[in-house]
Amino acid sequence: MKKYDVIIIGAGPAGIAAAKTFDKSGISFCIIDKNKFPRQKLCGGGLTNKSINMLKKLNLDINRIQNKPCKNVIIENKSTKKELELDNSIVMIDRIDFDNAILKQITGDIFLEENIININDNTLSTNKDTYEFKYIIFADGINGYSRKFIQNRKFGFCVEYESDKLTDKVILSFNAINGGYGWIFPKENHTTIGLGNFDTNKCDYINLICEFAKKNNFEIDKTQIKGYHIPLYSRDIYEKSVINNKLLVGDAASLVDPISGEGIYYAMASGMYAAQSIIQVLKDNSSLKDIYFEKTQGLSNSLDKRLKASKLLYSKMGNALIKIGLNNDKILSQLKRVFG
Numbered sequence: 001m002k003k004y005d006v007i008i009i010g011a012g013p014a015g016i017a018a019a020k021t022f023d024k025s026g027i028s029f030c031i032i033d034k035n036k037f038p039r040q041k042l043c044g045g046g047l048t049n050k051s052i053n054m055l056k057k058l059n060l061d062i063n064r065i066q067n068k069p070c071k072n073v074i075i076e077n078k079s080t081k082k083e084l085e086l087d088n089s090i091v092m093i094d095r096i097d098f099d100n101a102i103l104k105q106i107t108g109d110i111f112l113e114e115n116i117i118n119i120n121d122n123t124l125s126t127n128k129d130t131y132e133f134k135y136i137i138f139a140d141g142i143n144g145y146s147r148k149f150i151q152n153r154k155f156g157f158c159v160e161y162e163s164d165k166l167t168d169k170v171i172l173s174f175n176a177i178n179g180g181y182g183w184i185f186p187k188e189n190h191t192t193i194g195l196g197n198f199d200t201n202k203c204d205y206i207n208l209i210c211e212f213a214k215k216n217n218f219e220i221d222k223t224q225i226k227g228y229h230i231p232l233y234s235r236d237i238y239e240k241s242v243i244n245n246k247l248l249v250g251d252a253a254s255l256v257d258p259i260s261g262e263g264i265y266y267a268m269a270s271g272m273y274a275a276q277s278i279i280q281v282l283k284d285n286s287s288l289k290d291i292y293f294e295k296t297q298g299l300s301n302s303l304d305k306r307l308k309a310s311k312l313l314y315s316k317m318g319n320a321l322i323k324i325g326l327n328n329d330k331i332l333s334q335l336k337r338v339f340g
């Protein structure tokens with residue numbers, strides 16, 4: 001049996017951020033992921049300035065992978081279209097390369113292609129081994145083992161298509177879909193076209209993405225469109241994310257911006273705070289729940305505010321609000337902060 005202070009399940013941004021925080025802390029930890037890396041992950045690959053700063057804070061370097069900083073963004077709704085210069089670039093990356101590159105920067109035991117079979121209070125079994133632990137961080141996304149700990153989670157849905165055609169323009173279209181927006185994210189060697197619905201309403205995603213692409217002069221091969229659920233943030237779920245010696249972070253705890261669908265920053269931040277909390281608890285025996293919720297208070301307060309704003313933005317009044325917003329400097333600077 002392998003023994004660790006902490007087991008991190010999932011080697012996405014949340015798990016890596018936790019692992020990087022444990023590096024050199026003296027705490028023994030390992031990461032277990034069911035996949036072989038590099039692995040596929042459906043994602044727009046847009047890193048906001050918050051994400052870039054978090055990577056710096058964690059000492060994770062992405063300079064060796066292709067990344068494309070984009071400063072100009074076109075925002076449109078039914079009747080208005082405006083090109084904005086963001087205060088900070090959105091950096092466009094490919095998630096296959098990104099996740100693989102940050103995983104390589106972890107010193108510590110990494111067990112790939114291992115699937116969790118069972119977890120008790122302090123032991124865990126996979127298809128390959130058994131482990132003893134003091135704490136577990138679940139960074140296993142929306143479909144991992146941790147699914148069973150939280151009932152009644154809500155999900156939106158995103159569809160994406162990768163085109164070989166290149167562009168330099170980032171487009172965010174609040175006209176492309178109800179309850180969300182369409183995006184065109186330029187990469188070095190392809191372009192990602194996507195639609196995100198941050199509501200539980202069903203819609204005809206295939207036709208909508210084809211229309212959105214056509215309007216922007218991209219052709220789509222319908223058979224190559226991919227879709228994936230996106231968790232919808234709620235305070236209720238966040239408050240259930242610490243269960244005794246188990247902590248859920250990132251998508252596993254539905255920590256995704258309800259306006260933009262940005263999840264990489266929230267995954268890294270919650271992973272880092274989870275690790276910092278466990279480091280403190282192992283030192284002074286304090287309450288994991290109290291420390292984690294104290295550390296993540298700013299994060300959850302900001303997501304609460306964004307949830308309120310998203311309910312307005314994606315309501316029937318949304319189009320009118322965006323029209324007003326695109327002509328109002330104060331609202332524009334807030335919108336820039338969501339995406340830049």
Ligand SMILES: Cc1cc2nc3c(=O)[nH]c(=O)nc-3n(C[C@H](O)[C@H](O)[C@H](O)COP(=O)(O)OP(=O)(O)OC[C@H]3O[C@@H](n4cnc5c(N)ncnc54)[C@H](O)[C@@H]3O)c2cc1C
Pocket residue numbers: 009010011012013014015032033034035041042043044045046047048114115116139140141142143144145158159160194228229230249250251252256261262263264265267
């Ligand atoms: C279409 C789409 C576009 C998006 N675009 C953006 C964007 O542009 N910018 C942005 O910031 N966010 C975006 N997001 C959100 C972002 O992708 C997620 O929020 C982010 O990946 C969450 O990171 P995570 O580490 O919590 O989970 P994940 O990245 O999902 O990683 C979870 C890991 O856990 C592993 N795992 C799962 N189950 C098990 C198990 N049983 N045992 C072991 N390992 C397991 C998986 O293999 C995986 O490696 C997008 C999401 C979607 C769906």
